[in-house]
Amino acid sequence: MRPVNSIDLLESLKRYPxxxxxxxxxxxxxxxxSAKVRLxxxxxxxxxxxxxxNSYTVHRDPLIVASHIxxxxxxxxxxxxxxxxxxxxxxxxxxxxxxxxxxxxELDFLGTRITFIRVPPGYLFGYDRxxxxxxxxxxxxxxxxIVDAIHLGRxxxxxxxxxxxxxxxxxxxxxxxxxxxxxxxxxxxxxxxxMLDRAGRRPRGRPRIPPGTTPIxxxxxxxxxxxxxRRWGVIDNVGAGAEG
Numbered sequence: 001m002r003p004v005n006s007i008d009l010l011e012s013l014k015r016y017p018x019x020x021x022x023x024x025x026x027x028x029x030x031x032x033x034s035a036k037v038r039l040x041x042x043x044x045x046x047x048x049x050x051x052x053x054n055s056y057t058v059h060r061d062p063l064i065v066a067s068h069i070x071x072x073x074x075x076x077x078x079x080x081x082x083x084x085x086x087x088x089x090x091x092x093x094x095x096x097x098x099x100x101x102x103x104x105x106e107l108d109f110l111g112t113r114i115t116f117i118r119v120p121p122g123y124l125f126g127y128d129r130x131x132x133x134x135x136x137x138x139x140x141x142x143x144x145x146i147v148d149a150i151h152l153g154r155x156x157x158x159x160x161x162x163x164x165x166x167x168x169x170x171x172x173x174x175x176x177x178x179x180x181x182x183x184x185x186x187x188x189x190x191x192x193x194x195m196l197d198r199a200g201r202r203p204r205g206r207p208r209i210p211p212g213t214t215p216i217x218x219x220x221x222x223x224x225x226x227x228x229x230r231r232w233g234v235i236d237n238v239g240a241g242a243e244g
Contacts, residue, residue, distance in 0.1 A: 003029050003034075004028050004029045009028050010047060012027045013048075013058045014058055017059060017065055017068035018051060018055055018056065018057050018065055018069055019055075019056055019057070020054045020056070021035065021036065021054055024039050024048075024056065039056070043056075049109075051065060051109060052104060052107055053103050059133070059135075060110060061133060062094060062109050062112040063075075063094075063132050063137055064133055066094050066096050066112075066114050067137055067138045068135075069096070069107075069116075070100045070102050070116065071098075072099060072100070072138075073099075073116075074098075074127035074138035074139060075094055075096055075138065075139050076095050076096075076117075076127075076139075076140035077095040077148055077152075077154050078091040078093065078095070078155065079093070079095060080139055080140040080142065080145040081145050081163060083139060084141075084142040086142050086145075086163050086166075086167045086170070092111070092112060093112070093114070093115060094112055094114045095115050095148075095154065096114060096115065096117065097117050097123075097148060098117070098118060098119070098124075099118065099120065099121045099123075099124050100118070101118065102118075104116070117152060119152075122184070123183065123184075125179075125182060126140055126141050126143065126144025126147070127139055127140045127141065141175065142167070142170075143171060143172055143175045143176035143179050144179050146160060146176060146192065147179045147183050147192065150188045150192055151188040153220060153221065156219055156221065157191065157195070157220075157238050157240070158238040158239070158240070161198070161199070161218075164195050164196060164199045164201070168196075168199050168200065171201070173196065173201050173203065176192065176196070177189075177203045177204075180192045180193070187216050187220075190216065190233055191232075193232055194218065194236075194240070195218075197231075198236075198240045209230070209231070209233040213233050214233075215228045215229075215230075215234060216233060216234060216235065217234075217235045217237045218234050218236050218238050218240060219237055219238050223237060224237060225237055226238075226239070227241055229241065
């Protein structure tokens with residue numbers, strides 16, 4: 001096979017959000033050693049970007065690249081909430097939820113910090129398939145991003161409550177309650193249920209809290225001090241009840 005010229009090679013590589021050295025060699029029509037040299041030269045010229053070890057791309061949009069660095073995976077938390085218009089913040093970080101181990105827990109891609117969060121296989125649900133630049137991008141539904149925020153403890157309860165308050169009519173409450181239940185995290189379900197209740201979007205049912213059950217703090221990172229809602233078994237330590 002004759003080597004492929006650079007213009008045709010780059011055009012061919014655009015088909016892949018992320019590719020490895022073997023894919024590059026096959027696309028370039030070169031053996032491993034010659035491909036290694038050419039790959040190095042194209043990286044040095046800025047035509048190819050190294051994402052991490054044996055992982056490359058010709059795309060400069062982190063949205064195209066992030067959910068393909070490891071598979072299966074989807075984008076969640078602040079980036080997903082921003083994508084869905086649930087927050088005015090424009091995050092410079094992107095959280096990738098995956099069932100797979102990665103070389104790095106965090107990496108920088110052209111100024112965007114990409115963080116990888118590993119979860120059990122049964123937790124990988126609640127995301128949609130989008131098309132960005134002709135490529136599939138896997139993005140959490142806003143309701144799953146909220147569940148992730150509470151279950152994973154990556155966004156404070158006060159910030160989540162503000163998102164629910166400001167976007168309550170846009171959120172699919174039944175979907176949010178379903179996702180909270182499917183997370184197999186009863187504490188997260190209670191926290192989300194309480195916040196929905198205080199925001200005036202009352203779920204259809206409440207969990208049965210056995211008498212004597214120790215109430216949990218709404219924000220687990222803060223002292224468990226504040227009024228107790230016995231219906232949900234939640235200590236409001238962020239003042240959500242005062243605003244509901």
